[in-house]
Amino acid sequence: MIWVIIPALALTIPIIAILTDHFGKQNKIKHEMIKDQLELEKLKQENYLIETEKMKLELEKIRLEAPNDKFM
Incomplete structure (x- = not known):
């Protein structure tokens, strides 16, 4: 039974490292996206x-050009 557990643990460590790296990259991309959106705003x-x-x-120019206009 222990011979099954040891290889299973040995395989989960790299998988966890890959997932952690992936989530870190996703967070970095989200951070850059938010920063770009802020700059756009x-x-x-x-x-x-x-x-x-x-x-x-432009409105002031129009008012100065037509001072006797009824609508202004």
Whole structure:
């Protein structure tokens, strides 16, 4: 009976090492993905602020060009 247990234990150690390595690589990939998503959100926010400022400037330009307009 002990001759069955010893090889079984000898085979489980490398399997556990392979699984641990795999899960570690998965976590590293998830970490990189979250970091990239955060960078993307920062760029989206920056783009939104730039576009908003551009629209404000365009609106101000239109107001200055047509000061007697009833709709403004």
